Amino acid sequence: MSAALPVAAPRDPLLRSRLSALLVALVVLWPMLRLAEFDPAALFDGNSLRVMGGFLAGFFPPSFEPGFLALLAKATVETLAMATAGVALAFIIALPLAFAMTQSLSVSRIGPGPGRWRGGLIRTAVRGLLTMLRAIPELVWALMLVRAFGLGPAAGVLALAVTYGGMLGKVYAEILESQDTRPARALLAAGSGRIAALCYGMLPGAAQELASYTVYRWECAVRASVVMGFVGAGGLGQLMDQSMKMLNGGEASTILLVFLLLVLLADGLSAMLRKVLA
Template sequence: MSAAASPSLRDPAARRRLVGLLAAIVIAWPLLQVSEFRPAALFNPGSLQVIGGFLAGFLPPDTSAGFLALLWRATLETLAMATAGTALALLIAAPLAFVTTRALSVSRIGPGSGRWRGAVVRQLARSVLMVLRAIPEIVWALIFVRALGLGPAAGVLALAVTYGGMLGKVYAEVLESTDTAPARALLEGGAGRLQALFYGLLPNCAQELVSYTVYRWECAVRASVVMGFVGAGGLGQLMDQSMKMLNGGEASSILLVFLLLVLLADALSNALRRLLA
């Protein structure tokens, strides 16, 4: 076989990848310098000794009956906080995502006087979603703790507001990214927007929506740790107390519970995806 007939072993996209890699390095290097990123400092003898001593304090985990009772109660509070907050976030996200999804806009299937009004309503809904997700849940938790006092109720509302904005944005994007032809055909045939949603869009993206919702519930469980440090209750508040008392055994037990909760969320997500397959 001649050299001209042999297939080329050169990657046709090699130059583009190289340019992209160099551009990423040029952009990332100044950012690493500004952030004072010095990973070599972790491997200094003094740093390794401090880290080793700190980690050694986490062993063995505390398994005393009194602490396990507190841990069980805090775990239930965290699960209740995450579940209730995610449920309220769904009540916020679903209507706003429904409004902001352009594929479900009746005014888009033909000329009409309501087109500009639909665009204004969609933009207002997008602005609401942006405001809700722009403020971190820890800030909302501080506000609600001041209004409602210490306890899980503040955490529930903080999660509901922030995650309502996040879920609404992602739901709208998922609905827009799926095949919108069935929904458009239903609207053009005289069906309502809810019919177009349930029969035109959801069958194609239900798995993705459920998977992301379960992932957000998992994030809500983790976020409850941070909110617990400002008095929102749950495992986070118990972790705060253990760390202030320098009780590494209690802290490691709490971290093990968080690992089990993440595994539970993974199993739940996989089960729901198989159910909807």
């Protein structure tokens, strides 16, 4: 009886292409790291470690003084109000723009007709408007709007509404297009209106993803509201700026704990909405 021949180990057919892609990525990434003056060794230098250790030690213990906690509660409510109002306005901006940009809801795409070129022109214009809205960061909008509205959360709300309106509109349209569009097209072909086709043909399959992304954007808006507070938009950012300028690490660490709780709140809200819409 002849001995069994050794079986060669299976070889990944894409190994060469993956190694080539990794090599190209490293070749491209290394000059960028050098241009950015990124030096990981500096993080483990003895002097750097002592400075970072002394800086982090100043954050402990957190501050729980009643007067500061009252200010913290007011700033937290202000930040949540700014983020929620900004996202609500962004939703109002994004919804009609996403509706206009979604190709599967275009009646002219069902078949040849005189309105086909007009629909394509409108979608191109809407796509350009969404690009313009989200091209400018919310922090830049806040800097400009603070000059117009003065210090306070009003500038932050409008800055979030403009930038996040562009982001939500683009992603809403992409989420709707990524779903099975056959039910919506069948409804349109049968004579249904575009709103009915959206509500009954697309939203049932896309509701979870739309809600999850909206809550995620609200979480991002909370963080952005904090950053905009450093330029005078109020809320937790302005309180954090004051604490850091006064070198009060205990108050700063308490504010950071509130940031963590807000992120956990957003995660819980997203999970609850996905369960409700399942």
